[in-house]
Amino acid sequence: MPIPSRLPAAAGVGFKPQHFADIIGGEQPIGFVEIHAENYMGAGGPPHAQLGALRERYALSVHGVGLSIGGAAALDAEHLARLKLLCDRYQPDSFSEHLAWSSHGEVFYNDLLPLPYTPETLARIVEHIDLVQTTLGREMLLENPSTYVTFVDSTFPETEFLAEIARRSGCGLLLDVNNVFVSAKNHGTDPTSYLAAFPMARVKEIHLGGHDEQTDDDGAPLLIDAHGSPVADPVWALYENAIARSGPLATLIEWDNNVPAWPVLAREARAASDILSRAAAAKAA
Amino acid sequence: MTAAFSAIQASFADALLDADRPVPGALTLQAAGAPRKRFAVYRNNVIVGLVEALRAQFPATEKIVGGEFFAAMARVYAVTQPPRSPILLHHGNGFPGFIEQFEPAAELPYLADVARLEIARTRAYHAADAPTLDPSRWEGLDPAALVGARVTLHPSLQILRSLYPVVTIWAMNAGDAEPSSIEDSGPEDALIVRPDLDVQVRRLPAGGAAFLHALAAGASLGDAATSAIADHPEFDLTANLAGLIGAGLATELHCTPTPKDIAP
Numbered sequence: 001m002p003i004p005s006r007l008p009a010a011a012g013v014g015f016k017p018q019h020f021a022d023i024i025g026g027e028q029p030i031g032f033v034e035i036h037a038e039n040y041m042g043a044g045g046p047p048h049a050q051l052g053a054l055r056e057r058y059a060l061s062v063h064g065v066g067l068s069i070g071g072a073a074a075l076d077a078e079h080l081a082r083l084k085l086l087c088d089r090y091q092p093d094s095f096s097e098h099l100a101w102s103s104h105g106e107v108f109y110n111d112l113l114p115l116p117y118t119p120e121t122l123a124r125i126v127e128h129i130d131l132v133q134t135t136l137g138r139e140m141l142l143e144n145p146s147t148y149v150t151f152v153d154s155t156f157p158e159t160e161f162l163a164e165i166a167r168r169s170g171c172g173l174l175l176d177v178n179n180v181f182v183s184a185k186n187h188g189t190d191p192t193s194y195l196a197a198f199p200m201a202r203v204k205e206i207h208l209g210g211h212d213e214q215t216d217d218d219g220a221p222l223l224i225d226a227h228g229s230p231v232a233d234p235v236w237a238l239y240e241n242a243i244a245r246s247g248p249l250a251t252l253i254e255w256d257n258n259v260p261a262w263p264v265l266a267r268e269a270r271a272a273s274d275i276l277s278r279a280a281a282a283k284a285a
Numbered sequence: 286m287t288a289a290f291s292a293i294q295a296s297f298a299d300a301l302l303d304a305d306r307p308v309p310g311a312l313t314l315q316a317a318g319a320p321r322k323r324f325a326v327y328r329n330n331v332i333v334g335l336v337e338a339l340r341a342q343f344p345a346t347e348k349i350v351g352g353e354f355f356a357a358m359a360r361v362y363a364v365t366q367p368p369r370s371p372i373l374l375h376h377g378n379g380f381p382g383f384i385e386q387f388e389p390a391a392e393l394p395y396l397a398d399v400a401r402l403e404i405a406r407t408r409a410y411h412a413a414d415a416p417t418l419d420p421s422r423w424e425g426l427d428p429a430a431l432v433g434a435r436v437t438l439h440p441s442l443q444i445l446r447s448l449y450p451v452v453t454i455w456a457m458n459a460g461d462a463e464p465s466s467i468e469d470s471g472p473e474d475a476l477i478v479r480p481d482l483d484v485q486v487r488r489l490p491a492g493g494a495a496f497l498h499a500l501a502a503g504a505s506l507g508d509a510a511t512s513a514i515a516d517h518p519e520f521d522l523t524a525n526l527a528g529l530i531g532a533g534l535a536t537e538l539h540c541t542p543t544p545k546d547i548a549p
Contacts (some may be wrong), residue, residue, distance in 0.1 A: 041372050042411025043440070046482050049414075066371025072291040079371050104298040108368040110338070111330040113297065116311065121290050148326040150313045153293065186323070216322040224326060 003138045005094040005172050005204040007032050007250035008059050009280075011272040013265055014254045020050050022262035024057065029270040032059035032093065034252050038066045041082050055090050061205065061252070062092040066108065069128045069142070070115045071101035080135050087136050094205060094250070096141035096174045097132070099125070099162065116151035117161040122168075129169040141172040141204050146179035146211075146225035148186055158183075163199040173199065176207035177239045178231065178254075182223040191238055200246040208239060208272060209254035228257035231268060236275070243279045251276060300324070301331050302364050335363035335376065342377045342407055345458040346384075346400045349393065358387055374411070377404055395449035402455050402486065405443040405477040409484045412441035417480045417533030430540050432507035436500055436529070437537035441479040444494050448472050452488040459486075480533035487532070492520025497534070505541075 010031025015023070023033065033054050040047050054060065067079060087095055100112035115121050125142075132140050144162060156164070166173055175198060184191035210229030216222040231239075231253065243249065253268045293311045300306040308324040339359040340347055347355040362383045368376035381400040390396050417439065426434065445451065450473045474494035476487045489497070495516030499509035506526070513520040529535055 038371055038373065042374075044412060044414035045410045045441075045479065047411065049482060068371075072294050076371065082372075101294065103371065104294050106369050107298065107302075108371050108373075109298065109301055109331050110334045110368060110373060111301075111327060113301075113327060116290065116293060118290070124290065148323045149320065151293070151311050152313050153289070153311060154313075222322065222326070 002133045002136070002170075005096075005139050005141055007061055007094045007205055009248035009250055009276060010059075011269040011276065012059075012061065012250060012252045013269055014063075014252060014256060015050075015054065016255075016259050017046070017050060018259065019262045019265065020054075022266075024053055029266055029273050030058065032061055032250060032252075034061035034063050034254075037062050037064040037083055037086055037095075040086055051090065060090055060092040061094040061096065061250070062087060062090070064095070064097040065112070066102055066110075067097050067128075067132070068101045068103040069097050069132070070099055070113075070121070070125060071103055071128075072124065073104070075128050075131055076103065080132065083132075084136055087138065094141060095136060095138050096143055096205065098143045098145060099165075100145050112145055114145060114147045114149060114151070116153040117156040117158060118153055119155070122156070122161060122164060125165055126168045129165065129171050133169070133171065139170070139172055139204075141174040142166070143174040143176050143207065144179050144183075144198075146176070146182040146186075146223075148222070148224075150187060157197070159194060159197040159199070163202070166199060166202040171202075172204040173202040174205045174207060175200075175203045175242065176209070177242060178207065178209045178211055178235050179225060181232070181235050181238060182211050182225050185221050185223045188220075191234075192241070195238060195242050198242075200242065203246060203249060206239065206242070206249050206251045207254055208235060208251060208268075209256075211235075226257060227254050229255075230264075231271075236271070239272075240275050240279075243275060244282065247283050248276045248280045297327075301328055302367060304328060332360060332363060335368065335373075336360055338373045339363070339377060339380060342374065343380065343400055343403045345403055345455050346396060348458040349396060349399060349454070350390065354389070358384070358390065361387070374407055377407065380404075395447070395451060395454055398445065398447040398449055398451045399455050399458070401447075402445055402451055402475055402477065405445055405475070406484050406486065409441040409443060409477050409479040412479065415440050415536045418530075418535045418538055420530050422538050423530055426540065433505050433541040435503060435505050435539045435541075436535040437539070438497065438501050439478055439480055439534055439536050441477075441484075442497070442501070442534055443477045444489070444497055445475040445477065446472075446494050447475065451475055452486060455486065476532075476534075478532065478534060485532070490521065490524060490528070492517035493525055493528070496520065496525050 008031040012030050012032035015033040015035050098112050102109050180194050181191050208231045209227045212224040212226040214222045251272045296309040308320045336356055336359040366379050381397040384390055384397040452473045452475045474489040476489050478485055492513035496509050496513035499512040510522045
């Protein structure tokens with residue numbers, strides 16, 4: 001029986017080393033931190049010194065960005081072993097990865113790339129998740145992607161695809177509300193309907209982050225999942241609606257590029273925390 | 286069974302690194318109205334992500350050639366020798382060799398060694414931790430015991446031998462230092478080590494690199510000194526020992542027991 005994901009229903013932040021002193025130093029509006037697994041695969045040094053100190057004080061989410069779960073090829077056994085080593089060392093409260101691929105052939109593309117949603121890819125992903133959960137001995141959470149293109153071959157809507165993966169593999173889901181908004185705007189669909197169809201009972205963590213607004217060659221909106229700005233107002237609104245339905249859930253602020261000073265990030269975390277408190281109060285009433 | 290998906294993924298992957306290839310045909314017509322710019326988001330993410338990762342690992346190399354030159358060079362490297370591992374830091378390992386062959390950088394023959402020094406710093410940063418040897422352990426060793434002693438070097442320790450003044454050039458281009466002219470343009474050997482949390486870069490004295498290489502290979506201090514003198518007649522054992530102890534380069538001292546120690 002894999003260890004279930006058990007992050008607290010609080011706000012958290014994606015950890016950046018430049019914020020270490022602030023996060024460790026005083027009372028902060030966060031209940032957990034999240035790290036990218038691939039940044040902690042060396043043997044020692046400052047990354048592990050900081051992570052060890054953070055682990056003593058906060059709940060921990062390990063978020064992988066390189067396993068290529070959505071790829072056609074078998075998972076990289078060496079990489080999976082490295083993930084196991086990291087999880088065994090820090091005993092995180094959650095491990096998550098993406099509905100995406102990043103490796104093909106011998107090459108690692110360092111991006112979260114899209115895939116068609118078909119019975120074939122569904123079966124492949126369930127196999128991969130089975131292997132991850134068996135190897136790590138933990139439930140994993142699978143995150144919905146932000147996408148810029150869709151595939152002719154797809155036969156499932158994304159929400160149904162994720163629900164079916166979760167049902168067959170027993171994995172949990174990580175709902176990235178910014179990704180929902182970005183994909184919906186890019187494909188001309190309705191983010192509220194997407195969320196209404198999302199299997200919320202499987203969701204164990206939420207991601208919020210900023211996006212960039214561009215236009216494509218036809219002048220249609222093209223949103224980029226850039227993680228370099230505050231969470232946009234419509235994303236906050238979608239988040240509040242989702243939380244009102246599900247009840248409070250661990251909520252992460254992702255800010256990976258143009259990383260701001262700690263008080264700016266803390267303000268975003270506090271905003272999420274306020275929404276969580278309102279949802280908890282409404283539930284109790 | 287996975288042939289169809291595998292083929293779609295292959296055409297997508299091939300088009301990511303080669304902008305001359307058409308956008309994959311498996312994408313929907315909805316996106317086909319403007320597929321180039323939409324697919325270009327992925328192309329851009331991949332290339333920019335790889336270039337930024339190299340920029341983060343090679344700041345001194347970038348400072349020497351300038352941001353624009355570095356980005357162009359890193360881009361050619363990323364496209365022609367893309368990463369093979371999800372640990373992106375490993376991608377930098379082939380960069381110095383690439384720089385050596387990169388025609389536009391031929392005027393800067395030392396550039397590859399500066400990049401090698403920066404790789405050594407990355408390795409030292411992520412190397413295993415180990416407490417350095419308490420200096421008091423060296424006290425009271427008689428000369429015979431000292432000559433026969435062996436040491437375990439710190440796991441972060443690395444040596445880079447260069448035909449160029451690599452430490453001086455790196456130091457001038459690391460951090461906010463203002464570049465100045467180099468008075469001595471001779472070869473330099475670099476020592477890169479992280480005894481605690483900060484990575485240190487030092488210029489090794491004459492024969493110091495051969496001395497540390499021999500110690501790393503398990504030679505006794507006496508034998509290592511012999512190798513160092515063979516490498517460079519000006520090798521100074523006392524000064525190098527003081528450096529070994531003072532800089533915290535050793536984690537263990539193994540003394541061969543003398544007959545006196547073994548006697549009951």
